Amino acid sequence: xxxxxxxxxxxxxxxxxxxxxxxxxxxxxxxxxxxxxxxxxxxxxxxxxxxxxxxxxxxxxxxxxxxxxxxxxxxxxxxxxxxxxxxxxxxxxxxxxxxxxxxxxxxxxxxxxxxxxxxxxxxxxxxxxxxxxxxxxxxxxxxxxxxxxxxxxxxxxxxxxxxxxxxxxxxxx
Numbered sequence: 001x002x003x004x005x006x007x008x009x010x011x012x013x014x015x016x017x018x019x020x021x022x023x024x025x026x027x028x029x030x031x032x033x034x035x036x037x038x039x040x041x042x043x044x045x046x047x048x049x050x051x052x053x054x055x056x057x058x059x060x061x062x063x064x065x066x067x068x069x070x071x072x073x074x075x076x077x078x079x080x081x082x083x084x085x086x087x088x089x090x091x092x093x094x095x096x097x098x099x100x101x102x103x104x105x106x107x108x109x110x111x112x113x114x115x116x117x118x119x120x121x122x123x124x125x126x127x128x129x130x131x132x133x134x135x136x137x138x139x140x141x142x143x144x145x146x147x148x149x150x151x152x153x154x155x156x157x158x159x160x161x162x163x164x165x166x167x168x169x170x171x172x173x
Contacts, residue, residue, distance in 0.1 A: 012065045014163035015077060018156055019058040025152045026051040032145070042107050043094040047149050050087035054080045058160070065167065074167035081161040088153035094146035 006012055029048060032038045040048075057080050064073035097104030143151070 006066050009065070009166070011070065011073070011077075011163050011166035012062060014159055014166055015058055015062050015065060015073070018077075018080070018159040018163060019055065019062065021152070021156050021159065022051050022054050022058060025149075025156075026055070029145075038145070043090070043097075043104065044145060047087055047090055047094065047146070047153075050083045050153065054083055054156070054160070061163070070167040074164045077160050077164035077167065081157050081164055084153045084157040084160060088150050088157060091146050091150035091153055095144060095150060098144050098146060 026048060029040075029044075029051075033040055057076055061073040061076040061080070064070070064076065093102075094104070096102050097108070
């Protein structure tokens with residue numbers, strides 16, 4: 001396949017859409033944290049792991065597609081899609097804890113252990129800021145950050161899965 005056709009191939013386009021989408025989503029999360037002042041809870045930080053792993057993997061998959069290594073690219077894209085599906089499940093768990101459908105993990109409720117070093121306990125209590133996983137600090141259209149992560153992860157799951165299947169025969173996709 002000629003290099004100009006690679007850019008138009010369904011697998012490359014879908015992989016590029018997934019890569020750009022993942023970059024945009026993680027940039028938005030950082031923006032809310034760094035500019036908006038919303039501190040992430042432990043579950044929020046765990047939900048970022050899929051993006052941190054997927055972004056370089058998606059980039060590699062595009063290189064593999066461009067070098068006509070579609071079978072390997074398809075495997076990478078399939079793994080990325082599974083990471084986003086697992087991330088969506090983690091987001092559902094987090095959103096459910098926010099809606100009080102089930103309890104969140106103990107580490108999210110401020111019940112984690114505080115180390116007792118000489119004179120350090122009072123200092124830790126003064127500076128500790130508990131970010132709870134079971135309380136949504138922000139909602140838009142009824143969805144919290146965790147809820148929007150579910151939506152984003154499902155869209156990225158579909159897009160990366162579409163790219164994975166398109167690597168099988170890019171002419172037919």
